[in-house]
Amino acid sequence: MALAACGSESEEPEPQRAVVEAPQPVMTSAPTPIAAADGTPIEPGQWFVTEDAEGARALFGAPRSDGKMILSCAYGASQVRFALESDASEPQSWRLDAGGEAARIDLEPSDGELPQLEAYVDQGLAIINALGASGQTFALTSPDGQRRQFPTHPGIRRVIAACT
Template identity: 25%
Template structure:
């Protein structure tokens, strides 16, 4: 029996040698936190589909300004750069519809009562804008001012602008008409 007891003790020591000893940690030591996952990339805007009157508005608001050359209404999110500008050159009684960008393809203006493509040309300024010059009495201007809630400016290669119809638009038009 002694031999069995010695063999059992030896076997118990051998089995316990296979298990690693517990790691002792100081009470305040904690495992390092897992690295935070990278932030998700900004989702690309979904292509606009369906009726344009249901498309979400482009972020921004209209402002109205008067300066030495005339008046202007600007649509944007603030600062000096605007997405869209309607300017009246008072001495010449000329209106300019400008959008940020460099593309020279025509602007397509969609309102609830009219849709028309208007040619543009670069303005030569910094930042880059392209401008159309409708006549001060062009019915497209009235269609923009009185469109039901919004109108759309589309141009190949540029983001579509869905802008609200605020009073600033009509104010610039009336300034130029005298």
């Protein structure tokens, strides 16, 4: 009995634990990065993807703007039109970094109304398809070394698919 008495005296009542319910999961879309992995800020704006009877187009910029960048393709064209807002009047070679690859893109002044540089790029290239990833970024580096970062967007895959 002495043992039983000692044992009951040394036992303390177990503390009450609060029951915490886990929050219910909420489905969200892929986050749009605000900075690239290297800390470089992303160009402000968002992607607007449209399709019509002629093809598909992805415009990056503010709503109802001319866009900082436009990727477009006419149905069956096999080449994506890559247009970048620029006042340059001479052809320029830019570097594109996307999906772990790098490529040179030779851009020329556009004949259109907007001040742009443009190039036509084979839609089958892996680096072009990387622009359609979700939650990533890609970079364009000008000839003078200015780096511009843009978020990737899955809607760009619709533009690429329109080329076929």
